[in-house]
Amino acid sequence: MTARGYYEPALDGVERLPTELNMFHASPLLMRSSHWHAQVEVNFIVRGWAHYAMSGYEVRFGAGDLALFWGGQPHRLDDASDDLIYAGGHLPLVHFFRLRLPQDVQAGLMQGATLLTRATDPSDPVNFARWNDYVRSGDPLRVSMAIDELLLRIERIRFAPYELLSGHETKTGAQGNDQHISPIVVRICDFIADNFREDIDSVDIAVAADVHPKYAMTVFKKCTGMTLNHYVNLIRLSYAQALLMRDEANVLQVAMESGFGSLSAFNKLFRKIAGMSPSDFRRDLRSRPNSALPTRVTARAPYN
Template identity: 30%
Template sequence: MTPHFQGSLDPSNVVDDFELMTHGGGMYLQHHRPRAMNEPYHVHPSIEINYLQGCDMIYSFGGKTVRVPQGRFCIFWAAQPHRVTDVVGAGTITNAYVSLQEFWSWPVPQDFTQALLGGGVILAADHLPGDDILAGQWAREISPDTEAMSRLHCLELQARITRVALSGWDVIAQPQQLGGRSRIGGNAIVHFERMLRFVAQRYTDPISLADVAEAASVSKNYANTLFKKILGTTVKAHVTEIRVYRARMLLAETDAKILGIALDCGFRSLSAFYEAFQSLTNMTPAQFRRQLRGE
């Protein structure tokens, strides 16, 4: 397996307020000036690692605000809808997208993996003097690129994140319990990523377990088994969580009526929406909106 992969934002994958970033296996490295995103929330089935220099960045995870400071590695599993809402200062970001298959080959402790795949946004406890140098080196070597250099970058990133996992880290936000625990590989992770992409693209439609399984050419039982191993939940529950996640974003960032939000997020009735929303948030949609606005 080659560690480097090419990735792109495919306009055909933009669906309502989600944008699906599709990548291959391994790791994809970028360096640029960050900006607030006018584009929709996006999801991608990979580990995202950010390192900021000269600026802080404000993320929204389904309506929950998280500030990522400069000079400290930030790591999260990007299967949860997220986007950048603001950038404080003028600087650069070096970020990597690491496939689950690649990440699971890294020698990080179990508690780190559980926190990360459980939906936590992880921040390195310390800034090391060499971090700016390392990020700058990556930025200079991204282009032109070779397979050997790409492997070097992957090994350097693996070593740095392993040091974070061993020496100290903080969970700065727990947006949603995604619940991943088990390590898998081979065709299983390929099947899972295909199903995750299908759900991200079609969650507002009346999709079934059979539809999700068919997207990866697997059986319904296998699809559910795979979701339980990785996410700790069923396919149906995951679809519901994604719908509620988007509803939280719309409640937080728009004045849309609750019925319209329910239908827009794929719920067939207002009662089904209320039941799902209260089950996952312990409050009604109206209470959630009032709480965010301090009413």
């Protein structure tokens, strides 16, 4: 194990914005425990190497590697070179399902696989640095351009050799099913992003997507491997984690503000996904020493 310092998952605020694009360009600290977030993570290794413990398998990325994985699966950066610099972002599903990627890639990622390509070039480090700077600028036009260019770069992976890595098997190839994700899923994700704190169910979501509830549930499950209810709960729990960091918010307030109808339902689901009660989660946060964290910036902009 290297002599790098540690950062405590959830302290950097990634989880507080589950429906917004989060971008980074930094020398990261190691993680003491696994975390999760309801977005697809993009990692480009600018320099050095990084080792991740995923849910059921391990992966190591080296300089020049570009990787994507579903952050809803527990994952942890548990080792890295002293000179590691990585760049990338956390893509909400509303962006991810607009990507023109092969169907097997999208399905594999949502089922917990890691997409890895080594077919990168000298322009990638420059581009990732510029996209991060553009988002940091706060200029809406620059932010929009950065998001569009990042997503187009991800789409180009389909034209180069790539691997889908998981704990069960490895698939390779530059060809894939050309079927595109249904726009229904995009409408579903848009509606959930705007309304997850409200009392919504599959009927509300289906009406917004202009389809029958059973069809909405079938299409979403086929595309994501998750039920509508599970995805809504992931978004709500990501938001709740951020609220629990506030000293003035009690657990009942957090449950209500995050869209849960009752404290008991909130406690049960939080334990199931986070592995501890909401109160223990906040108590654990307060007992941790302050850590120096990598700089991260966030932005929300349309991708057309």
